[in-house]
Amino acid sequence: MRRAVIMLTAFLACVMLSFGIGATSAWAEGEALQGTLKNGDAPVAGVKIKAFTQDGAPVGEAASDAQGKWSIPVPGPGTYRVDLDQTSLPAGVTLTNNRPSLTPQVADGQARNVLFPLGGAGGATGQNQPNAPKAPSELDRYADLLYSGLHFALIIALAALGVSLIFGTTGLTNFAHGELVTFGALITFLFNVTIGLPLVLSGLIAVVIGGLLGYTQDRAFWGWLRRRRTNMVTTMIISIGLSLAVRYIFLYFFGGETRAFAQYNGQPGHQYGPFLIAPKNLVCDVIAIVAIVAVSWALLGTRLGKATRAVADNPALAAASGINVDRIIRLVWTIGGALAALAGVLLGTYQNVGYQMGFQILLLVFAAVTLGGFGTAWGALVGSLVIGLFVQLSTLWIPSELKTVGALAVLIVILLFRPQGILGRRTRIG
Structure with missing residues (x-):
């Protein structure tokens, strides 16, 4: 029965995808x-x-x-x-x-x-x-790009930290993680604009719902695939299909245009030396830094963090020592979903809300995780800083349309000399 449900779901996803591909060009608005x-x-x-x-x-x-x-x-x-x-x-x-x-x-x-x-x-x-x-002036331009690179890097780091934690404990490269970012922004838009709650409260609700969604999807879907010992390549392909299906569900209900939150979408910047910064961006930076430091500290300084690292190093040995591996993995999915939703809230505050906003940064998130070292929390942060700064500052020398390509070129060059990433550890294969 469950197999029939999965086959039906896959068929409906393909049908929705077919309609979605035709609808994208008709519904999406230009820049x-x-x-x-x-x-x-x-x-x-x-x-x-x-x-x-x-x-x-x-x-x-x-x-x-x-x-x-x-x-x-x-x-x-x-x-x-x-x-x-x-x-x-x-x-x-x-x-x-x-x-x-x-x-x-x-x-x-x-x-x-x-x-x-x-x-x-x-x-x-x-x-x-x-x-x-x-x-x-040139100084103003350098300062604006430097700050926007740091601000964008912190948003990428929130999403990258969730990807890194999930990969470290399950081995899954989750291509649907970008949709968790979009989900956080859309839930915030729902409560803030449609229902009329304040943006801060709407964002908190979105982060909580994002964490619950992360827990639920592992308990009902990814955990079931894990118990059936589905191989990682198959699971990764499933995540790609899930990403496409969910993205076009967002398109169907939200539409293709970008929209702004009800508050803080037109805030004047304040001059801090050469930097012109809107206060909302400074607040978002503080929130992102606090979240990243809190999760990193929890991984290093708490018993749950030690159990998480044990599961990431050797799940079988961790289970033999009395650690409930499934519970730890669900905790990681909860944290990853909450961090992705928070990234979506901050990204929506920075550049408005759209149905494919998470997908648009997904490649940069993967680049940051790979560059910093898969499965390492601090590596995700370091990789995000490198990617975010390069994406913005590279527009001084190359066209803006090529800035993502330039970031990926830097990724390739660095990995040629350090395949495990900046903070990753060498592993022996075979």
Whole structure:
């Protein structure tokens, strides 16, 4: 009976996948730059915004409407320069941070929010504003890319830590882990935007549900495959199919467009030396660091952590010494699901919510885990820092469209000289 249920599920997944492939191009929206201009709570209309590529080629222009909203479609993912024409500002309104030119990065399928904070000018008029926006200096550009690389690396590290723990205890390379990241963001969107709860509370609920989902799927699915001694290659292929099926379920219910949370999606940045950082990003950084340090400390300094490391080293010997291996593995799945959901919450705060946001970073997550050393918690963090920083800083020398390819090239080069990864241990085969 159970075999028949599995075959039926696989058949339905294939049918959904067939419909999903045809629907993706029809439902998914393209990339864009957008924003809302407000002076306090009052929208500012008629302000001209222009967008350019990194090479200075014009992409498009727009003017804010009666609600202060503007949007410029862009040809694809990459880094763009967005200029606000200060001469078009109404009398008495100025740009409070004195940065009329920004260089946001647009991810695949993302409508990136760009914020120009406005305020009263103390009687100054639009005619007294500079005639052309001041282009960001090279120092500003380096600082923005450095911080965005660190911020992105911490998000990748949360997901990579879960992948590393699951692989270390079960040997499974879980290609459906990206969907756990997306799940966390979508659950947060459900409670925050649809139901109307605060974003912080919605995020906490999503992390708890993500942990419960990790526990449930191992108890009901992966654990059953493990007891049947399904080989790792077959299990990995099953995870790929599960990833595809779940992704198109997300597409069916959520749609192909990217959406923002109800709070903190247009927060002005504060200047910290050369760094322009939104307070929400600093809070997200602290949350990610606390979560990573807490999990790493638990692995090293608690009895459950020691039991987890024993299961990772030798499951048979751990079972012989009285450790409940299945219970430890379910605990690891719970932690991995919660960390993935937390990564989804932070990623949604950083670049909005989309049905394939987890899939888009999955390759970088695997690269970080491989680079740091499979099965090591600190290795996942170190690998994530290398990948995150290289992905962002490489756009100084290569087109943004190739930044992921460049990160994978670095991965290949490093593994040629250190196959076990930066913090991994050599293992003898045969």
